Amino acid sequence: MTTPEDKRVQCPICLESFAWREDELYKRVVDDNGARWVKADLSGHTNQVLRRDRRARCYVRCPNPGKENHEHYLPVSHRDHGDPVVIGLVGRHASGKTHLLTTMIHEALRGDLRHHGLAFEPADELRHAAFQREIDQLLRGNKLNATKDLKEDFATYLLVRTASGTTRPIVFFDVAGEDFVQSGPQSLGGQFVLGATALMFVDHPAGALPALRGGGQPNRNPAFSGALERMGRRDDVEDLPVAVVLTKADELRYEHPVDYWIRREDLREPLDAGVFREESRDVYAFLDRYEARPMLDVFERFRRSTLHVVSATGSQADGNDLFPRGVRPARVLRPLLALLSMCGLVDGPQAAEVGT
Structure with missing residues (x-):
């Protein structure tokens, strides 16, 4: 045929x-x-x-x-199912992208977004089999390896079925942050941003918040700046839906307002754009207090964007790269729900207001 x-x-x-x-x-x-x-x-x-x-x-x-x-x-x-939604994760080395993506996909496939009319299933058996091994390894309490440099392939490929009966492919890219700053005529690192439908910009407290523990070093994020520089070649760059995510928020569980948001269980509640605005407002103020300028610059660069705090594992790995008490993800689906709302895959008038 x-x-x-x-x-x-x-x-x-x-x-x-x-x-x-x-x-x-x-x-x-x-x-x-x-x-x-x-x-x-x-x-x-x-x-x-x-x-x-x-x-x-x-x-x-x-x-x-x-x-x-x-x-x-x-x-x-x-x-078979229309144009794919291509979601890429952008972040520096050890920012928590891989653990976030792994727990996020696991919870999505488990059905944790069904209250918002979203059902997921694998659409690529080969890639998902490899990705499932990562999920299983993490669920057994093992720390995952960092993303390899110059990874040109996507991490996993899903189908999402919406409440209105629409089915769309969703492709996820998790690329090493160093790929955005590699130079040379043969470098293809990070080029997925040139075709992405939506993006998550990810950073962790140690890298994003130099003033939190009294550090005085200038706060730079070459992965963010490199991605933004490459995306500058797109005419539609400011219209891309973006979620800016502070990972490893379990390290900040006693810091306000992170303590409030990381403990909030609202995934089963009806979608409310106001809640996304409230979290973005509070996280913005927190990041501004501790001079997290690269994360704020990204948030301000795009017309529709949200800010989130998440914890993919609930605690830090020990010296043996193990999570002795297992992993306990917190709020890892909120950034995905925000992006899918901004991409038009969540029904209802509130979805159209997310990120505004």
């Missing part, structure tokens, strides 16, 4: 546009020779239900028109 040439898609990995074709489908096989991509032949399936099931497990190879990226494949569902 060949899709007409006028039906084009943009690859979230290489950002190039190409005509979507399904005359060649691929599947991943693992045998004694290792893992490799092979062509999938569905021509022998006369049972259409069976054929749709087999097709759902296949991939389309991106022709990689720019020839800058490694060979890459997209799940066949990429063309």
Whole structure:
């Protein structure tokens, strides 16, 4: 089956546009020779239900028109459900991005946003299998490794079904913060921001709040500034939905107003844009008090943005990179709910007011 040439898609990995074709489908096989991509032949399936099931497990190879990226494949569902929502996490090394993304996806797949009409499921079996191993490792109390430099692929790929019956793909990128400051003509680090639909800017107390513990060093965030510099090439940059997230807020559990927000359980309450504004107001004042200028600059740069405090693990890892008491995430879904509201995936008039 060949899709007409006028039906084009943009690859979230290489950002190039190409005509979507399904005359060649691929599947991943693992045998004694290792893992490799092979062509999938569905021509022998006369049972259409069976054929749709087999097709759902296949991939389309991106022709990689720019020839800058490694060979890459997209799940066949990429063309089935409209344009994907591409969410990228931006933050410096050890800012807590990976732990935040892992706990956030775990709670979303568990159904914790169903009260807002959102249901999630994996849309890419291969990538999700790898991501699920990360989830399992963290839930067993093991600290995750930092994101590797120059990671060109996305972390995981989900489908979200909304209360109105819409189904959209959601692609998540978690890229090492150093990628935004790498130089050289061959550097592709952080280029996902050029095609992102929404962004989370993430930092942790030790990096974001130099004045909190009496530190006098100038507060810089090369990951933030590098991402903003690359995004300056986009005409729509100021219209992007943005959530600015202070992670590892368990370190600030006795600091006001973090103590109030980190303990607040409001995920099951009806969506209220006023609550997002209140948290943003309080967190803004807290960040301003402790000279967290890079986070505030990002918040002020975009027309629709929110501020959040979260804790992905509930405590810090010990010297053996273990969480002895397990992980206890707090408010990790609030930034995602804010972004999906700003992207129009949450129903109701209050969703349209989030981030304003």
